[in-house]
Amino acid sequence: MVRLCSNKQEIVSGIRTFDQGISAIPNHPVYAQSGKYKCWYAIKDEHNNWIFGPSKFIGYAGIDIDTYIAKQHDLDGKATEKHLIKFSEDVDEHMHAELLELLFERLSHVNRIPGKSVKIKIIDMDMKAKNIKYNNSEKCEFFELCDHGEEKPLVSSFIVAGSIIKFDLKYGYNRYIVELSMEAGEHLFNGIAIRQGDNYKIKCRAFIEFSEGSVEIHGIGWQEDDIQYRWSAYVEEMDYV
Numbered sequence: 001m002v003r004l005c006s007n008k009q010e011i012v013s014g015i016r017t018f019d020q021g022i023s024a025i026p027n028h029p030v031y032a033q034s035g036k037y038k039c040w041y042a043i044k045d046e047h048n049n050w051i052f053g054p055s056k057f058i059g060y061a062g063i064d065i066d067t068y069i070a071k072q073h074d075l076d077g078k079a080t081e082k083h084l085i086k087f088s089e090d091v092d093e094h095m096h097a098e099l100l101e102l103l104f105e106r107l108s109h110v111n112r113i114p115g116k117s118v119k120i121k122i123i124d125m126d127m128k129a130k131n132i133k134y135n136n137s138e139k140c141e142f143f144e145l146c147d148h149g150e151e152k153p154l155v156s157s158f159i160v161a162g163s164i165i166k167f168d169l170k171y172g173y174n175r176y177i178v179e180l181s182m183e184a185g186e187h188l189f190n191g192i193a194i195r196q197g198d199n200y201k202i203k204c205r206a207f208i209e210f211s212e213g214s215v216e217i218h219g220i221g222w223q224e225d226d227i228q229y230r231w232s233a234y235v236e237e238m239d240y241v
Contacts, residue, residue: 136155140154206231
């Protein structure tokens with residue numbers, strides 16, 4: 001399974017992966033499609049040279065060229081393009097022309113040329129990525145067999161930072177600080193929830209699905225007071241004006 005990038009570092013990694021393959025494996029099928037990619041993104045490498053990656057590739061976290069070919073029919077270039085707006089900036093006509101010339105030169109190494117009317121944007125390494133903010137959410141279900149009192153459950157202060165997810169949870173009379181870390185290459189997250197008041201540490205696990213504009217958590221473990229609970233939560237991004 002693949003998910004949309006959640007930060008600028010994941011996008012930069014995708015661009016570097018795509019570019020490195022041009023030199024290392026120029027005959028790979030991913031590069032035979034280079035003329036079909038409509039939206040490209042550029043960064044400066046360690047030698048201050050511009051390198052490029054297409055939206056449909058770099059918009060997914062941790063993807064490699066083999067995975068892209070295997071899953072390309074399940075990937076959505078329109079979704080990545082909409083998502084990458086948060087991390088990129090447009091260029092003027094002069095800069096676009098300069099970048100397009102460099103893209104032509106780079107793709108010549110795989111015997112391809114860019115398609116007509118391609119768009120090129122940049123990921124400025126010195127530019128702070130636009131923070132993705134999430135609405136507080138009552139769409140959570142914890143401890144299905146327990147009475148959580150009159151107060152509604154609430155997920156707040158939800159943060160995605162690379163492979164780490166953090167949020168505050170209010171459930172009944174208890175408050176928790178939850179931190180989950182992604183296992184390598186999977187949507188499975190493991191972590192700890194700290195119960196406020198007595199600092200009791202709870203082991204928790206979840207499958208997490210990143211969709212356009214939302215995060216859905218499917219809890220498969222919440223070990224509290226020697227009882228294993230199932231749980232879930234759903235949050236949506238704040239609308240950008």
